[in-house]
Amino acid sequence: DSGPKYDFVIVGGGTSGLVIANRLSENKAITVAVIEAGDSVFNNPNVTNVFGYGRAFGTHIDWAYQTEDQEYAGGSKQIMRAGKAIGGTSTINGMSYTRAQSVQVDAWELFGNKGWNWDSLFPYYQKSEMFQIPILNQISRGADYYITYHGMNGPLKVGWPTEITNRTMLPALDQTFNQLGVTFNRDVNGGSMVGLTSHPNTVNSEENVREDAARAYYWPYQNRSNLKIITNTSANKIIWSSNSHSEATAVGVEVTTAHGVETIYASKEVILSAGSLKSPVLLELSGVGNPDILRKYNIPIKVNISTVGENLQDQTNNGLSYQGTEFWLGSPTFSVLPSANQIYGNNVSNVASYVNSSMAEYAKVVSNSSKGAVQEANILAAFKLQYDLIFESQVPFAEIVLLPIADSFSSEYWPLLPFSRGSVHIKSANASMPASINPNYFMFKQDLDAQVDVARFIRKAFMTAPLSDFVGDEYTPGMENLPDSASDSQWDDWVKSNYRSNFHPVGTASMLPRNMGGVVSPELKVYGTKNVRVIDASVLPFQLCGHLTSTLYAVAEKAADMIKKQYRL
Ligand code: FAD
Secondary structure, three states, X not given: OOOOEEEEEEEOOOHHHHHHHHHHOOOOOOOEEEEOOOEOOOXXXXXXXXXXXXXXXXXXXXXXXXXXXXXXXXXXXXXXOOEOEOOHHHHOOOOEOOOOOHHHHHHHHHOOOOOOOHHHXXXXXXXXXXXXXXXXXXXXXXXXXXXXXXXXXOOEEEEOOOOEOOOOHHHXXXXXXXXXXXXXXXXXXXXXXXEEEEOOEEEEOXXXXXXXXXXHHHHHHOOOOOEEEEOOOEEEEEEEOOOOOOOEOEEEEEEEEOOEEEEEEEEEEEEEOOOOOOHHHHHHHOOEEOHHHHHHOOOOOOEEOOOOOOOEEOOEEEOOEEEEEEEEOOEOOEEEEOEHHHHHHHHHHHHHHHHHHHHHHHHHHHHHHOOOOOOHHHHHHHHHHHHHHHHHOOOEOEEEXXXXXXXXXXXXXXXXXXXXXXXXXXXXXXXXXXXXXXXXXXXXXXXXXXXXXXXXXXXHHHOOOOHHHHEXXXXXXXXXXXXXXXXXXXXXXXXXXHOEEOOOOEOOOOEOOHHHOOOEOOOOEEOOEOOEEEOOHHHOOOOOOOOHHHHHHHHHHHHHHHHHHHOOO
């Protein structure tokens, strides 16, 4: 045991990992190391520029994970983007700050995670946040809020970009969507998300630069002598104690640096925060997972949890775009979050009964496609919850982002709660080899239908005055390609050839009771281990209607408190 030694070793200096590192190192008696594959992006203009969404894609700070061929979605592979940098994916994301519908977080507790509900998470959303009250110019362009929803003293700056799209836009959108049954929601961050909104972003409003996990939680604290970030270094696997404990006990992490392979030792805990496409892979490389998979690669089985890497849930993103009749300056922050009732109108009960009658079959398909690793009864229970959220609680069914930029008016949209379930698993015992990532996009007809139905709703919105006055020809999909008379199957084909990942993968190390398919406990501890946690998007058991970072910051804040309590820090 000659390598460097710390109390806590965190794998992944991303969105979640830096929260944990920050909070644990508040106690000077505790040493914390963060292992991060990437490097600083503090001065990278592809990161800092608030208009720069997409510029980092495909550069060296994008993992650009590739999926397997998507057999239900036209056959081609997809790219799943994720940040490789101090700050992780928060350095390349779209900066939208929207939380979740309260009932979705309450569902965590209903499914056996004691202490995890909206009310108990809410103070942690606030703890992480430094809300920047919009100035009059921003308010006149749509920025709106209830101050009681927000935190004023946290590390993470939340607010609006300096320049928001001109002031005539929001009233016009409001008038249009009112006719489609969607009303204005002043602030979606109080647990009730349905409506048209101008949501805040993770942005430093004053300096007009992106706010990310590193700027919030790391850079102002980088001089703490008990906090060490080890960059350009990849974790390969957990090293276990060779003593026979009843529970698997981690003693450190094997890493590859520029100089070779070494071990970084942890006297208290190893915490995996490598993201939902990496943390489960690291578990498998360490012998925690499905024995059938581990045996294939001669990895000794440390803990048998067949659902490691299963339950992968992502959304699919697509868009319609139009010629603009004006020239728009500034950043748009308009989203529409319609419920199923608002999307489907009179047809909603038909859709609900179709979904209701399909779920048993869907559950069978998911279980079979996981070769039984996911139990049919467990996935069926998750589907019933999802059905209730969509059709009873009427959580948002889709997010539609409206983008009047320069001389075009486009939209991006994604149905929020798909039924498809996929997986991420190792394809080799060698940590430098890519994993097999398969989200199974459009595994079920309902997911494809949802994509088409929301597209039709958006087209209807763009044809409704006064929004219709702002647009000319439809560029995508284009009336000549898909006239209003186009059949469902023509729309299906368009969706399959134009969709992309929405980059919101969750669930691959779900926080659920072990007999319900969980990988981590309500303390986010990996079952069967004494001192290994997962704290990142992997642990969210169900997809959320909000963008993910706000909730991940809150979850990590709460987790940090639980760790501090356990060790009386
Ligand atoms: P990450 O932030 O990805 O952190 C994981 C870290 O681990 C990374 O730094 C990575 O380099 C490191 N790592 C991985 N493997 C290893 C290893 N073996 N060794 C060492 N280090 C390793 N969310 C929003 O809230 N709003 C948005 O507008 C939004 N838009 C998005 C747009 C895009 C293009 C993408 C990709 C995502 C978007 N999201 C958005 C989602 C959100 O950003 C992510 O869900 C979230 O940042 C994930 O946080 P995490 O802590 O799980 O992982």
